[in-house]
Amino acid sequence: MTAPVPTAGAPRTAAAPETLLASEDMPPQSQITREIRDLHAATDAREAAGEPVPATLRDFAPYRSSILRHPTKNPRLVDPETIELLSPAFGQRDVARIESDLTLQHRGEPQGERITVEGRLLDSWGRPIANELVEVWQANAAGRYIHQRDQHPAPLDPHFTGAGRTVTDDQGRWKFTTIKPGPYPWKNHVNAWRPAHIHFSIFGSGFTQRIVTQMYFPGDPLFALDPIYNSIHRQRDRDALIATYDHDLTVPEFSMGYRWDIVVDGPDATWFEQDGEH
Amino acid sequence: MAATPPPAWGPRTLEPSAGQTVGPFFAFGLDYAKKHEVAFPHSPGAIVLGGTVYDGAGAPVPDAVVEIWGADSDGTIPRARGSRRRDDHTFTGFGRAFTDDDGRWELWTRNPGAARGKAPFFAALLFARGLPDKLHTRIYLPEDTEALAADRLLASLEPEERDTLIATRLADGGLRHDIRIQGDRETVFITF
Ligand SMILES: [Fe+2]
Numbered sequence: 001m002t003a004p005v006p007t008a009g010a011p012r013t014a015a016a017p018e019t020l021l022a023s024e025d026m027p028p029q030s031q032i033t034r035e036i037r038d039l040h041a042a043t044d045a046r047e048a049a050g051e052p053v054p055a056t057l058r059d060f061a062p063y064r065s066s067i068l069r070h071p072t073k074n075p076r077l078v079d080p081e082t083i084e085l086l087s088p089a090f091g092q093r094d095v096a097r098i099e100s101d102l103t104l105q106h107r108g109e110p111q112g113e114r115i116t117v118e119g120r121l122l123d124s125w126g127r128p129i130a131n132e133l134v135e136v137w138q139a140n141a142a143g144r145y146i147h148q149r150d151q152h153p154a155p156l157d158p159h160f161t162g163a164g165r166t167v168t169d170d171q172g173r174w175k176f177t178t179i180k181p182g183p184y185p186w187k188n189h190v191n192a193w194r195p196a197h198i199h200f201s202i203f204g205s206g207f208t209q210r211i212v213t214q215m216y217f218p219g220d221p222l223f224a225l226d227p228i229y230n231s232i233h234r235q236r237d238r239d240a241l242i243a244t245y246d247h248d249l250t251v252p253e254f255s256m257g258y259r260w261d262i263v264v265d266g267p268d269a270t271w272f273e274q275d276g277e278h
Numbered sequence: 279m280a281a282t283p284p285p286a287w288g289p290r291t292l293e294p295s296a297g298q299t300v301g302p303f304f305a306f307g308l309d310y311a312k313k314h315e316v317a318f319p320h321s322p323g324a325i326v327l328g329g330t331v332y333d334g335a336g337a338p339v340p341d342a343v344v345e346i347w348g349a350d351s352d353g354t355i356p357r358a359r360g361s362r363r364r365d366d367h368t369f370t371g372f373g374r375a376f377t378d379d380d381g382r383w384e385l386w387t388r389n390p391g392a393a394r395g396k397a398p399f400f401a402a403l404l405f406a407r408g409l410p411d412k413l414h415t416r417i418y419l420p421e422d423t424e425a426l427a428a429d430r431l432l433a434s435l436e437p438e439e440r441d442t443l444i445a446t447r448l449a450d451g452g453l454r455h456d457i458r459i460q461g462d463r464e465t466v467f468i469t470f
C-alpha cells in the first residue's frame with residue numbers, strides 16, 4: 001500500500017464519523033494476514049540493518065484507517081524540557097475509590113465472567129510510579145460498547161457501562177474489578193474481529209511517558225489475525241500486552257484473577273530530583 | 279532517547295509497554311466533566327486554544343483526542359491536583375478535548391509563561407482512531423520572536439515545518455492551532 005497523495009486546497013467537508021468506520025476495500029482476512037506477515041518481515045529486516053524502529057508501527061496499512069492517519073516523516077528527537085519532564089498531579093481527590101469497580105456502577109450485576117485485573121505501573125528500571133492516573137474502558141461480555149457509534153448487534157447490558165479509573169498507590173499498584181470483555185466485529189476487512197481487550201490510558205511521572213494501550217487475555221485465537229495488535233511488530237512486545245492468569249488472584253466463588261504490569265519509558269522528573277542541577 | 283540517565287542507575291531492566299490506538303469508542307472511557315477547562319472559562323487570563331485535526335486527504339478527523347499540558351502564566355509548572363475533578367478555580371495545567379464531527383477541538387487555558395527566557399509552549403498529545411500510537415508535539419506561542427528564533431527544536435526545522443508548531447493569535451486573544459497528521463503542511467511531531 002503506497003502512501004496516498006495529499007490533496008491541496010480547501011479542507012473537505014466532514015464525513016459522518018460512523019461512515020468512516022468501514023474500510024474502502026474490505027479485503028478478505030487472508031489478504032490482511034498476508035500483509036501483516038509481509039510487513040513484520042520487512043520491519044525485521046530494517047531493524048537487522050540497524051535502523052531504529054518504534055515498537056508500534058504507525059504506518060501499518062493492514063489497519064486500514066491508519067493509511068491517512070500516520071505521519072509520513074519520522075518524529076524529531078528532542079531533549080524534553082521542564083513541562084515535558086513532569087506530569088499533571090493526580091490524587092485521590094481526582095478519582096473516587098468505587099470508580100475502579102466496573103461491576104458496581106448500576107443497580108444490578110453485569111452479565112459475564114467477573115474478573116479482577118491488577119498490576120503495577122513501573123519505569124524502565126522497575127521502580128514503581130505512584131499517584132498516577134489509570135483509566136480503562138471496554139466492551140461488555142457480549143462484545144458491545146456502550147458508545148453510540150458501536151453498531152454491533154450484540155446486547156447492551158443495562159448493568160454495565162465499561163469505564164473505570166484509579167490512581168496508583170505508593171507501590172505503583174492499581175486494580176480493577178470488571179467482567180471479561182467479549183471479542184467484537186469491526187469493519188476493517190471482511191469477518192474482522194478484535195481479540196478481547198481492555199483499553200488502558202496511563203500517565204507516567206513525565207508527560208513523555210504517557211501511553212494509551214490495550215491489555216489482552218491469554219490464549220486468544222484472534223491474535224494472529226488482528227491488524228491493531230500486530231501494529232506492534234516484535235513478538236515480545238506483543239506478548240507483553242497479554243495479561244497472565246494468576247490463580248492466586250482468583251477469589252474463591254467470586255472472580256478470576258489476571259495480572260499485568262505496565263512499563264513506561266523515557267526521561268522522568270525523578271532524574272532531576274535525584275541529581276540536583278536543572 | 280535524547281537525555282541520558284545517571285550512570286549509577288545501570289542499564290534499563292524492563293522494556294516499555296507498546297502503545298496501541300485509542301480506537302473508535304474512547305469517548306465514554308476518557309470523558310469527564312470539564313475536561314477541556316484547564317482554566318475556568320472567562321476567568322482572568324483564560325483563553326480559548328483550539329483548532330482542527332486533519333488527515334492525509336485534508337479531511338477533518340472527527341474521532342481524535344488532543345491533550346495539552348502547560349505552565350501557568352508565570353512560567354511555573356502546576357503541581358496542583360484536580361485535573362480530573364475540577365474545582366473551577368485551581369489551574370492544573372492539564373486538559374483534554376475530543377474533536378467534534380467537524381474535526382474541531384478546543385480548550386480553555388492560560389498562556390504559558392516563559393521558563394528561563396525560553397519560548398513558551400504547550401506540550402501536546404494526539405490520539406485518534408486509526409492512529410496506532412500516540413503523537414507528541416508542541417504548540418508554541420507566537421509572540422516572542424527572539425525566543426522562538428533561539429529555540430533548539432524550531433531552529434532545526436525548515437520554515438514551513440516550523441510554522442506547523444506555532445499557534446496563531448486571534449483578535450479575541452485566543453489561539454488557533456490546526457494539527458495535520460499527514461501530507462501537505464504535516465505537523466512536526468516529536469519523540470524524546
Ligand atoms: Fe476496543
